[in-house]
Amino acid sequence: MTERLMLLDTASLYFRAFFGVPDKVKAPDGSSVNATRGLLDIIAKLVTLYQPSQLIACWDDDWRPQWRVDLIPGYKAHRVVEEVAAAPDVEEVPDALQQQIPLIREVLGVLGIPIIGVAAHEADDVIGTLATHASLPVDIVTGDRDLFQLVDDSRDVRVIYTARGMSNLEVVTDQTVVAKYGVLPSQYADFATMRGDASDGLPGVKGIGEKTAAALLRSHGDLAGIRAAAAEGQLTATAAARFAETSDYLDVAPTVVKVATGLDISAPGTALGPLSDVDRDAAGALAEKWNLGTSMTRALSALASGS
Incomplete structure (x- = not known):
């Protein structure tokens, strides 16, 4: 099997899951878990289809970095929740999704998927740095076309583009970008x-x-x-x-x-493979506690088959 690194634009995926999965199945305490279940299903599908040997969840430690706002004050301004003056910018996120983010991080943890974020930077910048310096082929999973700037056939860096839905994924290469936009x-x-x-x-x-x-x-x-x-x-x-x-x-x-490509990141090289008993037990307990059901089962199975 060819070694490949898969980089997840995590927020892009859990937003897609939240809006794409009906909020019908709840946790025992009545909490929404649709984004969490949907993200598990997305991970299961991606791992099954593209067989990465390493998988990293890239995170927005700062979704609207001040250094970008200083350059263009209107940058992502329409997404900011109106808060009191001088308060940090808060992204407008539905409450039912915001409440699931700690659970999403916990789920990624028990699955052994590293979460990497960098202070004052977006996930795009983490992806840019990891993709640029990777020593193996890279798949970037995102619905954000700005990351097309990282596509590079000579290094086998491609984008798995999710904008048209998980049933209509598009593998973006140099040729795709040229065909769509007429530029490299x-x-x-x-x-x-x-x-x-x-x-x-x-x-x-x-x-x-x-x-x-x-x-x-x-x-x-x-x-x-x-x-x-x-x-x-x-x-x-x-x-x-x-x-x-x-x-x-x-x-x-x-x-x-332009996404940053020179951040100081120490990326753990976590290879996919069968989970330890402890990890599997933790995943099972988490699935039971939050009613993650077959979504967790599918993710566990896909990750185990990646060995």
């Missing part, structure tokens, strides 16, 4: 900077859509090359004016959009 993965961050993303509070360059952004990158290589061409009169007057009008944004946006 290495150009994707600059492409996203120009296009903008309302869901992240990134305005982009007015009047520069995906097709124009891709064409400019094909002609000039990267955002720096495009801006230089604009300054030297090589673009149309309209395009040059648009880049001039958004120069302040373009000065800082690439730092916000």
